[in-house]
Amino acid sequence: MTEPAISVTGVDRVFGKGRKQVVALTDVDLTVADGEFVALIGPSGCGKSTLLRLVADLDTATSGEIKVFGKGARQARLDQDYGIAFQQAGLLPWRTVAGNIELPLKIHGAAPALRKARVAELLELVGLTDFAKNHPDQLSGGMQQRVAIARALAESPRLLLMDEPFGALDEITRERMQNELVRICAETGAAVLFVTHSIPEAVFLSDRVVVMSPRPGRITGIVDVRADGLADHHDRTERARDQEGFFRAVAEVRALLHGGASTSSAGVEPAGVGVEER
């Protein structure tokens, strides 16, 4: 059997001491299978980013164990087993689109010919071939995010860690980016751990949606959207947004966010309405 992409066991993260202590995460267990797409959703402060940061080795758990492809988080970072994309694209303004995408390869000493070929491939993957020589300030927000995703994919990671990568985009661009991400995942086969505030976004993109609650941050439930009749995330198409199973999964996630309350009288939320706006 292949190693899971991520395995989190009994993880706690406590910040500060005494009266200022914040229990950001308590007793979190989560497995993301190789090639699986898992979304983390929950109200502000429930520990989504903290969990992602622990997996990325940007922070250390107070207790518990985190493995990435069977290795410790630190070793996985050193081995560049994953790519990261955050809400702010974080591009270097003085480098071109191609220069930004190339950066991780350059830092890790890839030969120029190899870099050039890989950048061309990635530009095509994210549909920005014609913009290779542009600078970030000449691109729209969605295009900048595509550059960031291409950069995260530069070293062909088997895992992507994404923290609200589409959070700053308008709804139409956001849906387009979601469709792009589905296609990119199908082409690369990468597993994804994806933080979002949007229920429809989580359901549309994922195989499983992990619902968290705050104080202390913990997992309150997991919705497997495939059990609601949605295709595996690699095979998802735009039509999934209109399927009955999609609305069922949205209602299930919402019920978990509300502590198991019935959603039947509330109906299904319109696309794009996030946790925070509710």
Ligand SMILES: Nc1ncnc2c1ncn2[C@@H]1O[C@H](COP(=O)(O)OP(=O)(O)OP(=O)(O)O)[C@@H](O)[C@H]1O
């Ligand atoms: N470095 C830190 N020092 C102290 N407290 C922290 C630190 N990082 C996070 N926290 C606290 O941990 C809790 C979880 O924060 P986190 O950013 O993980 O939540 P989140 O679910 O990602 O929130 P949001 O949806 O608003 O981004 C919050 O109460 C936050 O204030």
